[in-house]
Amino acid sequence: MGLTGGIGSGKSAVSARLAEHGAVVVDADKLARDVVAPGTPGLAAVAEAFGPGVLLPDGGLDRAALGQIVFADPAARRRLEGITHPLIRDETARRFAAPVPDAIVVHDIPLLVEAGMGEGYDLVVVVEAPRQLRLERLASRGLPRDQAEARMATQADDAARRAVADVLLDNSGDLTGLYAQVDALWHDLVARRDAGPGTDAPL
Numbered sequence: 001m002g003l004t005g006g007i008g009s010g011k012s013a014v015s016a017r018l019a020e021h022g023a024v025v026v027d028a029d030k031l032a033r034d035v036v037a038p039g040t041p042g043l044a045a046v047a048e049a050f051g052p053g054v055l056l057p058d059g060g061l062d063r064a065a066l067g068q069i070v071f072a073d074p075a076a077r078r079r080l081e082g083i084t085h086p087l088i089r090d091e092t093a094r095r096f097a098a099p100v101p102d103a104i105v106v107h108d109i110p111l112l113v114e115a116g117m118g119e120g121y122d123l124v125v126v127v128e129a130p131r132q133l134r135l136e137r138l139a140s141r142g143l144p145r146d147q148a149e150a151r152m153a154t155q156a157d158d159a160a161r162r163a164v165a166d167v168l169l170d171n172s173g174d175l176t177g178l179y180a181q182v183d184a185l186w187h188d189l190v191a192r193r194d195a196g197p198g199t200d201a202p203l
């Protein structure tokens with residue numbers, strides 16, 4: 001299953017709840033961090049492309065500095081994605097090559113729609129919340145409004161995400177309301193799995 005949504009929509013909250021139920025979560029944001037961890041070829045390639053200004057004194061990646069650059073400059077963002085996306089794809093394939101019997105695997109991918117990956121999943125789940133609420137939630141997570149808006153401007157809009165969605169989760173209320181929808185989704189995912197391959201169990 002593919003899970004996506006705009007920045008601050010609540011993907012992490014949804015995938016954490018699904019993981020509590022027993023889903024195997026493949027988190028693209030986490031993989032994106034792992035491929036540029038200290039000592040990796042990914043970090044070396046990013047430093048080569050963007051210069052020493054994107055490194056912290058300890059040699060690790062200065063994510064805030066790199067974020068300021070790439071979300072203000074589409075060419076720089078494409079250059080970064082040109083380095084990280086193939087590494088993320090390879091790392092996903094390496095870690096999740098062996099299928100786990102009966103596992104329900106959730107691919108949490110912020111850029112699923114932007115990358116045209118909607119066709120690659122048996123089911124696409126999109127989590128949505130109003131823009132203003134997302135900005136407020138991101139601010140309380142420490143991401144300034146102007147930076148959150150800059151990221152939103154580079155991402156697909158709600159209409160484009162809805163166009164590929166099989167299931168929409170509404171995160172305009174509290175977490176209890178979100179979890180109730182996720183729990184119902186989990187129930188359906190289990191039913192689909194238990195119906196076996198080839199059967200298109202209704203959701």
Ligand SMILES: CC(C)(COP(=O)(O)OP(=O)(O)OC[C@H]1O[C@@H](n2cnc3c(N)ncnc32)[C@H](O)[C@@H]1O)[C@@H](O)C(=O)NCCC(=O)NCCS
Nearest residue numbers: 006007028029032063066067070080084110111151154155
């Ligand atoms: C620019 C970086 C260093 C900023 O790091 P930071 O810790 O501030 O943000 P983090 O990685 O936690 O991402 C938070 C959110 O930003 C948004 N975002 C991240 N990268 C992108 C991007 N290339 N395009 C649009 N939105 C993005 C997503 O909604 C994501 O969930 C980092 O986002 C990055 O390396 N991005 C390139 C890799 C990538 O495309 N990741 C997205 C998942 S594949």
Ligand SMILES: Nc1ncnc2c1ncn2[C@@H]1O[C@H](COP(=O)(O)OP(=O)(O)OP(=O)(O)O)[C@@H](O)[C@H]1O
Nearest residue numbers: 006007008009010011012013137138141173174175
């Ligand atoms: N229903 C909710 N009520 C209150 N706060 C929420 C709710 N859903 C999510 N949040 C908070 O809003 C912030 C954004 O949510 P979350 O991190 O799950 O979004 P995300 O889609 O994973 O964002 P990103 O694109 O940055 O990875 C988090 O701090 C989260 O705790």
